[in-house]
Amino acid sequence: MELAYEKIEFKKEWKGRSGPNTPVEAIIQSEEQCRKFLTGAGDMPPHTALSINFSEEQLILVGIGERPTDEYFVEITQIMYFTDRGKGLGPLTVVSFREGKKKYSLDVVSCPFHMVKTKKLAGETRFEANPKT
Numbered sequence: 001m002e003l004a005y006e007k008i009e010f011k012k013e014w015k016g017r018s019g020p021n022t023p024v025e026a027i028i029q030s031e032e033q034c035r036k037f038l039t040g041a042g043d044m045p046p047h048t049a050l051s052i053n054f055s056e057e058q059l060i061l062v063g064i065g066e067r068p069t070d071e072y073f074v075e076i077t078q079i080m081y082f083t084d085r086g087k088g089l090g091p092l093t094v095v096s097f098r099e100g101k102k103k104y105s106l107d108v109v110s111c112p113f114h115m116v117k118t119k120k121l122a123g124e125t126r127f128e129a130n131p132k133t
Contacts, residue, residue: 019113071105091123
């Protein structure tokens with residue numbers, strides 16, 4: 001059986017080195033959730049500066065938590081939305097990301113994150129880490 005799916009395009013993205021201190025994989029679908037994840041994180045945009053309509057859009061956030069240097073990064077690489085999985089299963093969003101190290105670094109603590117804006121998606125979400133680079 002072939003699954004029905006759609007590759008979801010990223011509308012806008014934010015990356016940085018001063019995100020959440022602990023690892024996070026989150027779908028943000030409300031102003032309240034947005035405040036929870038974005039308040040007080042250095043490189044992350046303030047929730048009030050985002051141009052997002054939560055009735056039609058959502059944010060997807062991946063952060064790998066605190067690292068000992070700034071050589072680490074994380075990047076959302078693909079978002080697939082499976083609409084018909086058969087056997088009565090509802091929709092599924094699969095967020096693929098990779099994390100790795102850059103070739104250079106400074107001896108400063110970092111908290112790498114990547115956040116993208118997409119249309120609002122229903123159903124279950126799974127996050128899949130690709131091999132580290």
